Amino acid sequence: MARFCLCCSWLVLLGAGCAEKPVATGGIPPGVVEAERAIQASLAQLGPEDQLRAEQQYYCPVMPEYRLGEMGKPFKVVLKGETVFVCCKSCQDTAQEEPDKILAQWKELKDRPRATPGN
Numbered sequence: 001m002a003r004f005c006l007c008c009s010w011l012v013l014l015g016a017g018c019a020e021k022p023v024a025t026g027g028i029p030p031g032v033v034e035a036e037r038a039i040q041a042s043l044a045q046l047g048p049e050d051q052l053r054a055e056q057q058y059y060c061p062v063m064p065e066y067r068l069g070e071m072g073k074p075f076k077v078v079l080k081g082e083t084v085f086v087c088c089k090s091c092q093d094t095a096q097e098e099p100d101k102i103l104a105q106w107k108e109l110k111d112r113p114r115a116t117p118g119n
């Protein structure tokens with residue numbers, strides 16, 4: 001294994017390695033990769049702490065068919081002490097009107113399996 005490590009450090013020193021190869025997307029269509037990038041960019045606008053929360057939450061509890069970030073920067077709403085992220089302004093209003101319902105959905109979403117890009 002020492003040989004393997006030496007090989008790696010040489011690649012780094014030479015500035016070679018994988019950098020020139022096209023990034024493998026694992027068969028995911030480019031459009032999906034672009035959408036994913038747009039979502040990540042939207043989430044990044046939240047700031048590091050909120051971004052992490054939104055990533056963990058993944059879906060909008062008001063419209064669970066939407067991912068957070070899919071409609072731009074997610075909206076933050078505090079329901080009974082819980083910080084919840086929703087996909088848009090109108091969902092924010094809905095969440096504030098029906099906090100119990102939305103909190104129940106929000107808790108359910110935590111256990112929901114995440115969609116894999118390309119499926």
Ligand SMILES: [Zn+2]
Nearest residue numbers: 063087088091
């Ligand atoms: Zn929405």
